[in-house]
Amino acid sequence: MRTRSLATAGALAVAAGAVVARRRAAGRDSTPAPQPVPLPQGRVRTVTTEDGVDLHVEVSGTREPTATVVLAHGYVQSSRLWAGQVRDLLDARPDLAVVTYDHRGHGASGPTARDRATLEQLGRDLARVLEEVVPEGPVVLGGHSMGGMTIMALAEQRPELFGDRVVGVALVGTSSGGLDAVTYGLPGPVAGVVKRLLPVLNERAVRAEQAGRPRSVGAMDAWLVFSGAADPADVRTAMDVHRACTAETVAAFLPTFSDHDRVTALAALADVPVLIAAGDADRLCPIAHSHAMADALPTAELAVYPGAGHMVQMERRPEVSRRLLALVDRALARASRPVPAERTA
Amino acid sequence: MTLTTTSRHATATGPLPEHVRVAVVGSGFSGIGTAVALQRAGIDDFVVLERAASLGGTWRDNSYPGAAVDVPSHLYSFSFAPKKDWSHVYSRQPEIQQYLEQVAADHGVLPHLHCGTDVVSGRWDDDALVWHLDTSRGTLTADVVVSGAGGLVEPHLPEVPGIETFAGPSFHSARWDHSVDLAGKRVAVVGTGASAAQFVPELQKISAKVVVFQRTPPWVLPRQDRAYSAREHRLQARVPGFLRLARGGQYAVREARLGVWTGGGRLRRLFEGQALEFLEQQVPDPELRARLTPDYALGCKRVIVSDDYLPALTQPNVEVVASPVTAVHPHAVVDADGTEHEVDVVVYGTGFRVMDIPLGHRLVGREGRTLREEWDRSGVQAHRGTTVAGFPNLFLLLGPNTALGHTSVVIMIEAQIGYVVEALRRMEETGAGAIEVRRSAQDAYNARLQEGLTGTVWNAGGCRSWYRDEQGRNFTLWPTRTSAFIRLMRRFDAESYELRSARRVPVPA
Numbered sequence: 001m002r003t004r005s006l007a008t009a010g011a012l013a014v015a016a017g018a019v020v021a022r023r024r025a026a027g028r029d030s031t032p033a034p035q036p037v038p039l040p041q042g043r044v045r046t047v048t049t050e051d052g053v054d055l056h057v058e059v060s061g062t063r064e065p066t067a068t069v070v071l072a073h074g075y076v077q078s079s080r081l082w083a084g085q086v087r088d089l090l091d092a093r094p095d096l097a098v099v100t101y102d103h104r105g106h107g108a109s110g111p112t113a114r115d116r117a118t119l120e121q122l123g124r125d126l127a128r129v130l131e132e133v134v135p136e137g138p139v140v141l142g143g144h145s146m147g148g149m150t151i152m153a154l155a156e157q158r159p160e161l162f163g164d165r166v167v168g169v170a171l172v173g174t175s176s177g178g179l180d181a182v183t184y185g186l187p188g189p190v191a192g193v194v195k196r197l198l199p200v201l202n203e204r205a206v207r208a209e210q211a212g213r214p215r216s217v218g219a220m221d222a223w224l225v226f227s228g229a230a231d232p233a234d235v236r237t238a239m240d241v242h243r244a245c246t247a248e249t250v251a252a253f254l255p256t257f258s259d260h261d262r263v264t265a266l267a268a269l270a271d272v273p274v275l276i277a278a279g280d281a282d283r284l285c286p287i288a289h290s291h292a293m294a295d296a297l298p299t300a301e302l303a304v305y306p307g308a309g310h311m312v313q314m315e316r317r318p319e320v321s322r323r324l325l326a327l328v329d330r331a332l333a334r335a336s337r338p339v340p341a342e343r344t345a
Numbered sequence: 346m347t348l349t350t351t352s353r354h355a356t357a358t359g360p361l362p363e364h365v366r367v368a369v370v371g372s373g374f375s376g377i378g379t380a381v382a383l384q385r386a387g388i389d390d391f392v393v394l395e396r397a398a399s400l401g402g403t404w405r406d407n408s409y410p411g412a413a414v415d416v417p418s419h420l421y422s423f424s425f426a427p428k429k430d431w432s433h434v435y436s437r438q439p440e441i442q443q444y445l446e447q448v449a450a451d452h453g454v455l456p457h458l459h460c461g462t463d464v465v466s467g468r469w470d471d472d473a474l475v476w477h478l479d480t481s482r483g484t485l486t487a488d489v490v491v492s493g494a495g496g497l498v499e500p501h502l503p504e505v506p507g508i509e510t511f512a513g514p515s516f517h518s519a520r521w522d523h524s525v526d527l528a529g530k531r532v533a534v535v536g537t538g539a540s541a542a543q544f545v546p547e548l549q550k551i552s553a554k555v556v557v558f559q560r561t562p563p564w565v566l567p568r569q570d571r572a573y574s575a576r577e578h579r580l581q582a583r584v585p586g587f588l589r590l591a592r593g594g595q596y597a598v599r600e601a602r603l604g605v606w607t608g609g610g611r612l613r614r615l616f617e618g619q620a621l622e623f624l625e626q627q628v629p630d631p632e633l634r635a636r637l638t639p640d641y642a643l644g645c646k647r648v649i650v651s652d653d654y655l656p657a658l659t660q661p662n663v664e665v666v667a668s669p670v671t672a673v674h675p676h677a678v679v680d681a682d683g684t685e686h687e688v689d690v691v692v693y694g695t696g697f698r699v700m701d702i703p704l705g706h707r708l709v710g711r712e713g714r715t716l717r718e719e720w721d722r723s724g725v726q727a728h729r730g731t732t733v734a735g736f737p738n739l740f741l742l743l744g745p746n747t748a749l750g751h752t753s754v755v756i757m758i759e760a761q762i763g764y765v766v767e768a769l770r771r772m773e774e775t776g777a778g779a780i781e782v783r784r785s786a787q788d789a790y791n792a793r794l795q796e797g798l799t800g801t802v803w804n805a806g807g808c809r810s811w812y813r814d815e816q817g818r819n820f821t822l823w824p825t826r827t828s829a830f831i832r833l834m835r836r837f838d839a840e841s842y843e844l845r846s847a848r849r850v851p852v853p854a
Contacts, residue, residue: 229840280839294846301847304775307840319783319843326471 042086042100047132049104049125051116056108057101057133061090065097067138067167067332069324072126072147073100074173075253076221076245078107081238082144085313088321089328096328101129103146105249107241117252119260122146123153127161138335140168140328144313145285146253148174152262159268168331170275170324173282173312175289176296177261184224185283202254205247215247227281227309234314266296273330274300275323279308279315301327356400356458357392364486367391367769368478370464370704371493373402375742375758377445378423379491380454382762388769393454393493394480396463400449401442403495407540409521410547412438415539415650419592420599420753423448427592429582435570435650467708469737474778474847476708476738488738488778491765492704495743496821497697503535507673515673515691518544525690529553533678533688535670537563541694542649546657548692554662556686558678560669561808562636564620564643568652599752600826606644606750607801607825617643627655636667644750645806699811699821700725700745710736711781725820728787728841729833731761732768737781737845740765746794747830748812748821750803756827760834767837777844786841797824 042058049055058079069089071082079100086098102109103122112121130139143151148171155162162169183191205215221242222235274297278290287304294302303323308315366388369379372395383391399405414421418436422428426448432440449455463481467490470477475486500517502508508515514525518540531554534541542563548555573581581588604612620643628634637658658665668681677685705716712719712735719735720726727733730747731740742765747757772780798804798819803812812821823830 299847301845304777304844304846305840306842306844316783316843318785323845 042098045133047101047129049121049128051113053104053112053116053125054110055101055104055125055129057099057129059097059099059133060086061097062095063097065137066095067140067328068097068099068134069140069142069328070099070101070126070130070134072122072141072143072150073103073106074145074147075257076106076242076250077145077238078102078241078244080107080241081311081314082142084317085142085321085324088317089324092321092325093328097134099129099133101133103150105252106245111246111248112252114252117249118256119146119149119153120157122150123157126150126154127158130161130165138167138332139165140170140324140331141166142170142172142324143174144172145174145310146257148172149176149257149260149262152176152260152265155268156262156265159265162268163271164335166272167335168273168275168327169269170277170327171290171293172275172277172320173279173285173310174293175260175285176263176266176293178289178292179257179260179285182284182286199251199254202247202251206251209247215243215245215250217243224283225310227279227307227315229307230309230311230315234311238311238314263292263296266293269297270299273327273334275303275327276300277303277305277312277320277323279305279310279312281307282310282312284310356455356460361459361462361480361483361485362392364475365390365392366487367489367491368464368476368485368487369393369491369493371395371402371495372400372445372449372458372460373404373493373495374423374445374755375495375762376400376402376491376493377449377454378755378758378762379493379742379765380457381423381425381448381452382766384453386766386770391457392485392487393458394462394464394478395458395460396481398460399446400458400460401445402493403497404438404441404445406498406519407521408438408523409518409540409544411543412540413543414441414753416599416753417595419588420595421755423755424592424759426451427588429588430578431573433570433572435568464704464707467704469708469710469739471711471737471779472847474737474845489740489769489772490708490738491740491742492702492744493742494702494704496700496702496745496748498702499698500693501696501698502693503670503695505670505672510675511673511691512675513689513691515693517693517695519697527552527690530689531556531687533558533686533691534694535678535691536694536696537561538694538696539647539649540696542651542654544692544694545663546651546653549657549660549663552662554664554688555657556664556666556678556688557658558666558668558670558680559636561641561646562639562667563646563649564617564639565623565649565651565655566616566620567623568650570652596752596756600828603751603826606803613643613802624655628659630659633659633665636665639808641808642802642806644802645808646810646812647750696811708736708739710739724818725814726787726791728782728790729761729764729838730757730823731764731834732782732787732842734782734784734787737779740768745820746791747823749823749827750812752827757823757830760827760831764834764837768842771837771839772844775844775846777846779843779845779847781843781845782841783843786838790841794824795819798822 042060045057047055047057073079073081079102082100089096089098104112104125141151151169209215217239222239226235276290276293278287280287294300305312305316313320367383369376369391372393376393380393413435417434418431428444464478465481466479468477475488476490478485478487500519514522516522527548528551530552532548532552534545534555534557537559545557605616624634628637657663666680670678671681672679677687678691679685709715725745727741727744730744742758742761743754768780801824803822804819813819
């Protein structure tokens, strides 16, 4: 076991090194560097969950919106990584409000107990955020990765919310289940070893963190969530965010993904416009998972970005923003349709 | 019409289908080439919409006397349909049109061809992910539109006052009025480009007088055209690989000459020397020769390849007026000195509205803009000359920056067609209903391309040409070897695109 783990580590190190080299070479490309996305500058609020965790929430845009877009981020990340879409949505539609929040244990939100580090709890947390921050008006929910799974958990718990309250859903770089079979783009046997190792490595990192040695984040993280053609500035931003996530959170949430199997929960979304968007080079939530969700939602729009990795909302920022805006349009158009009169007996 | 009317050769009759997978607009080299490629790729659900009464595109429209290719016919033909018996090295328009008709007939394209069908307007439907097309013969929807309109379609007339006031017949070279008898007439020719260089020698033979208005003298290189002998035809027909070798040789020679246009200058000066010698041989009169001597780099404007243009200008019945036309009067054409030249007929060899295709004004894309409006905003540009951000499922053949100064554009057309078929295949494989190039990919491509054009003779040669817009931006030419374009187009760069599928119930208005 020890030799194999060393070999695995070696293989991963070589792979990571190759990726870093490729990225450095790509960075010498002549394309101009895009503007770095500024930090979201919304009105900060705190929403306290039923078990006392303070969630950091930011609200931007008009105080009397025609609709509110609520964006949920992914595992080991924070609302910061939705910043591009926040900016693009508000620039294009001054009539909208945009809400982002950090999941428990992530970003500027409070830590979570281990037994509450589940997608079910995240679904309940999202319901809480909606009740307190967007008590009225149509809502379009968007979730990236674990954020998308959170929305599915909400749909499972509260299907009645979807239709009149939640009028549109965007599932970005996410999955409705089957994550245990994902190999992260590694050869099968290697992936198997890595997955067995991960909980062990996580607990080791937790203990190190408790002893004052922060979690290290490096080329491997970047390789997992970005394609080789990603903008180095985006990678730096994302890695900064990853670095700010505690080892405790990383360890706490890992098991919940094995239990995530919510394709049937998608049925609650059948009557609202849905956008499914993902990169076909996504190593964490493979594109086949987005196809599976699209199959379960025949009227959903599926947008695929060849060559883009897991952080598709960064690697394809203008396109994903545009699809989100189109979703808002469709959602509002449907929401404003007159309800057909009840047939009298 | 030269098409035979057996059922195998008949074009489509009857109403347009309600929906097709691919609507090809135009039936010149691009349209016919696409149709053949679709058939070969197993795509049968397509139409070819042709606004004229017969196929041929450029080679139907340009029927002026002397119309011919400026590139050897072995190169100016499809690689998959070599013709073994071209009558000349540089074949004439009727033969080229016939060749296209033959290719269309041989490859079963004709049943898909709807003539007399002009696409009047088109709109992208972002819910159903189809194009709604309105034609002069009815409406249809198409998943994909391929434009075979190229870039040199609509005649361009000079912006001088009085054109409409001319009392006698006047027409553009691409709208030649064959009912006008030019024998014994005094004919004004405006323009000295590739078309005029071909029809002026013909006019010289029959007209009483030809007055050529030359704003800028072109560079002229020898053509050395000749008829192929019966023996050569036999060789081409019977010896395996002979034609491929001939085509390959012609291709290689022209690629090698590319340095004239894009290189440091030594090769260009060699050719300039040759051209000046040629001018001296063909135009003994030093005063006329001076008027015909260009003052800009060879290649900056399209080079004339002709053995009889210069000699025609030396004939007693031809006058070269080294000046643009400043006005047209009912019986005369006026030069820059104010001199009136009395003529009976005016022929405008003034070229085309480059990349200003009618379809560009008529197709409305995803953002509610026509292609023309989009190009007015952001400059005439496309991704790899083929796709345009904001216009899903639209493919342009011979779009921006695919024209060539040095060899046959049929090579570019075939490379683009291969790319289009790959795009369609990718859509099919992934179940995508819409495919659209990303603006950042298109911008990056064009930035690199424009870099490649800096320092070329087209941009820096000191002339004004149809290659560039008023800001001096070269929006027509491919900057380098055609082999580079072929390589580029061989792999469909899916990462430059967004693929969408939607089986969505359309939102009611």
